[in-house]
Amino acid sequence: MGVVNSILTSKWTKVVVFALCLVPLAVLVWKGFQNELGANPVEFVEHWTGDWTIRFLIITLCVTPFRKLLHVPQLIRFRRMLGLFAFFYVCLHFSTWIWLDRFFNLSDMWADMLKRRFITVGFAGFVLLIPLAITSTKGWIRRLGGKRWQLLHRAIYLSAIAGVIHYYWQVKSDERKPLQYAAVVGALLAWRLGAWLYKRRQKSATDNRTSKEPVTAETA
Amino acid sequence: MDDKPASKLTYSDITPKGAYTNRRNFLFGMLATGGAVTGWKHFSNWMSGPATGSVPVKLNNVKKGPFSTAEAITPENDVTTYNNFYEFGTGKGDPSRNAKNFRTSPWTVSVEGEVKKPRKLSMDDIMKIAPLEERIYRHRCVEAWSIVVPWIGYSFSALANLVEPTPKAKYVAFESYYDTRQMPEGPSAGIPFPYLEGLRMDEAMHPLTLLCVGMYGETLPNQDGAPVRMVIPWKYGYKSAKSLVKIRFVKNQPPTTWNTATPEWYGFYSNVNPNVNTVRWSQATEHRLGGGIFSRPIPTQIFNGYGDKVASLYSGMDLRKYY
Numbered sequence: 001m002g003v004v005n006s007i008l009t010s011k012w013t014k015v016v017v018f019a020l021c022l023v024p025l026a027v028l029v030w031k032g033f034q035n036e037l038g039a040n041p042v043e044f045v046e047h048w049t050g051d052w053t054i055r056f057l058i059i060t061l062c063v064t065p066f067r068k069l070l071h072v073p074q075l076i077r078f079r080r081m082l083g084l085f086a087f088f089y090v091c092l093h094f095s096t097w098i099w100l101d102r103f104f105n106l107s108d109m110w111a112d113m114l115k116r117r118f119i120t121v122g123f124a125g126f127v128l129l130i131p132l133a134i135t136s137t138k139g140w141i142r143r144l145g146g147k148r149w150q151l152l153h154r155a156i157y158l159s160a161i162a163g164v165i166h167y168y169w170q171v172k173s174d175e176r177k178p179l180q181y182a183a184v185v186g187a188l189l190a191w192r193l194g195a196w197l198y199k200r201r202q203k204s205a206t207d208n209r210t211s212k213e214p215v216t217a218e219t220a
Numbered sequence: 221m222d223d224k225p226a227s228k229l230t231y232s233d234i235t236p237k238g239a240y241t242n243r244r245n246f247l248f249g250m251l252a253t254g255g256a257v258t259g260w261k262h263f264s265n266w267m268s269g270p271a272t273g274s275v276p277v278k279l280n281n282v283k284k285g286p287f288s289t290a291e292a293i294t295p296e297n298d299v300t301t302y303n304n305f306y307e308f309g310t311g312k313g314d315p316s317r318n319a320k321n322f323r324t325s326p327w328t329v330s331v332e333g334e335v336k337k338p339r340k341l342s343m344d345d346i347m348k349i350a351p352l353e354e355r356i357y358r359h360r361c362v363e364a365w366s367i368v369v370p371w372i373g374y375s376f377s378a379l380a381n382l383v384e385p386t387p388k389a390k391y392v393a394f395e396s397y398y399d400t401r402q403m404p405e406g407p408s409a410g411i412p413f414p415y416l417e418g419l420r421m422d423e424a425m426h427p428l429t430l431l432c433v434g435m436y437g438e439t440l441p442n443q444d445g446a447p448v449r450m451v452i453p454w455k456y457g458y459k460s461a462k463s464l465v466k467i468r469f470v471k472n473q474p475p476t477t478w479n480t481a482t483p484e485w486y487g488f489y490s491n492v493n494p495n496v497n498t499v500r501w502s503q504a505t506e507h508r509l510g511g512g513i514f515s516r517p518i519p520t521q522i523f524n525g526y527g528d529k530v531a532s533l534y535s536g537m538d539l540r541k542y543y
C-alpha cells in the first residue's frame with residue numbers, strides 16, 4: 001500500500017495522467033498526417049471525438065466507485081482533470097460538427113438542433129457540462145459550498161445519460177455499441193443508487209448514535 | 221485464350237488478376253523465406269485456384285455510355301474501402317475486410333414473376349445481354365456523403381425486355397445474396413436479410429437505371445456488390461441493391477429492407493431531395509468524398525442533379541408524402 005500511495009500522491013503521476021489523456025488527440029492528429037482518416041475524414045474525426053467524450057465521462061464516473069471499492073481515496077486527485085478532459089473532447093466534437101461538418105451554416109445547424117433529436121440531446125449533454133467546467137476550481141467549491149457544489153456536479157450523470165441516448169438515437173440499426181455504453185453508464189449510476197440507499201438505511205438504523213457526516217466535495 | 225477474339229471472351233474466361241499475383245507471391249514466398257509454412261500457405265492458395273471474382277479483373281470492350289458527368293471521379297481507393305454492405309458488417313471498413321473471400325462464381329440470377337420468359341441467368345449470360353457501357357454517375361448516400369463513380373453495365377431495361385414483362389408487372393423487386401456462412405456478420409446488423417429493394421416499373425425501365433457489373437474499368441470488387449448490382453443515380457444509395465440473386469416483376473409495391481426497418485427514416489421512393497429531411501438527417505448538403513478533411517459540404521441537388529431526366533416520373537406526386 002505504501003508504494004501505491006506514493007505513486008497516487010506523486011505530482012508526477014498527475015503529469016503522466018495528463019499526458020495519457022492527450023493520447024487520443026495525439027493519435028488522431030498523427031492519423032491525420034499519415035492520411036489514415038479514411039475516405040470520410042470529417043466523419044472519422046466526429047466519431048473519434050464523440051467516442052472519447054463518452055469514454056472520458058465514463059472514466060470520470062469510475063473514480064468514486066473505484067475509490068470506495070478498491071480503498072484508494074487518493075484517486076480523487078484525478079477526478080477534476082478527467083472531467084475536464086471529457087469537456088475538452090466534447091468541445092472538439094462540437095467544433096468538428098460546427099466547422100468541418102456543417103461549415104458554420106447557422107440556419108442548417110439551428111434546424112438540426114430543433115429537428116434532429118439526437119443532436120438536441122447531444123447538445124443538452126454538452127451544455128450541462130459547461131457549468132461543471134466553469135465551477136471545477138477550488139474557489140468555486142468554496143463559493144458554492146460543498147453541498148451545493150456537489151449537487152450541481154451531479155449534472156454529469158445527466159450528461160452521460162444524454163450522451164448514451166445521443167449515440168443510441170443516431171445509429172441506423174446496429175445498436176451494439178450504444179447499448180454497451182448504456183450498460184456501463186447504467187452500472188456506474190446503479191452503484192451510486194445502491195450506495196445511497198445503503199447509506200440511508202444505515203443512517204436510519206443508527207440515527208440516534210451518530211451525527212450527520214459532513215458532506216464535502218470529496219465524498220460525492 | 222489468345223486465339224479467341226476478345227469479344228467472344230466469357231465472364232469465366234477472364235483471367236483474374238489474382239491468378240498472376242498468387243503465382244508471383246508463391247515464388248517470392250518460397251525464395252524469400254524458404255519456410256515450409258509460408259510455402260505451404262501460398263502453395264495451397266495456388267492449388268485451390270483463384271477465387272473467381274474475388275479480385276476485380278479488367279473488362280474489355282467497354283464503350284463510353286450516355287449520361288456521364290464531367291465531375292472529378294472519386295479516387296477508387298475511397299470507393300473500395302468505405303462501404304455500406306451490412307451483410308459483411310456495419311462499419312464502413314468492414315466490407316472491404318470481410319468480403320475478401322466472397323464466392324461470386326458460379327452465380328445465378330433468377331429473373332421471374334410477371335414475365336413471359338422467366339430465366340435463370342449466369343454471369344456469362346448477363347455479360348452478353350447488351351454492350352457494356354461506362355457511365356460516370358454521382359452516387360449520393362442517405363448519410364449525406366457522395367461519390368462520383370465510373371460504373372460499367374447497361375440499362376436495366378435491356379434485361380427486362382429479354383424476359384418480357386406482362387402488363388401485370390407494375391413493380392420490380394430485387395433481392396441480394398445472403399448466406400450466414402459467407403456473411404457471419406449479417407445477423408448482428410440489426411436489419412432483416414436477405415436485403416430487399418424495389419422500383420416502380422417506369423423507374424426500373426428508365427434508361428438511367430443501370431444493371432451494373434463493373435467499375436473503374438474492372439469487374440465489381442466484392443465489397444461494392446460483385447458480381448452484379450443495381451445503380452439508380454437519382455435515389456439514395458441503399459436503393460441500389462448489391463450482389464443480386466433475384467429480380468422479380470410483381471403487381472404490388474414490394475417490401476424494401478430499410479423502409480420496413482425504419483419507415484420514418486427511409487421511404488420507398490427515396491429520391492434524393494434536399495427539401496425533404498428526416499428526424500435523422502438533414503439532406504440539404506453533402507460531403508463529396510476524396511476532397512480531404514477541409515473540403516466544404518456542397519449543396520445537394522434534387523434528384524441528385526438528374527431532375528431533367530426523371531422529374532417527369534413523379535409529376536403530380538407529393539414528394540414530401542412519397543419520400
Ligand code: HEM
Nearest residue numbers: 046047050051053054090094097122123125126163167170
Ligand atoms: C455529452 C455530449 C456528447 C457525447 C457524449 C457525444 C458522443 C458521441 C458519440 C459516442 C458518437 C458516435 C461515435 C461513433 O459512431 O463512433 C457521436 C456522434 C456524433 N455526435 Fe456527439 N456527443 C455529444 C455531443 C454532441 C453535440 C453537442 C453535437 C452537435 C451538436 C454532436 C454531434 C454528433 C454528430 C453529428 C455525430 C455523428 C453522427 C453521424 O455519424 O451521422 N454530439 N457523439
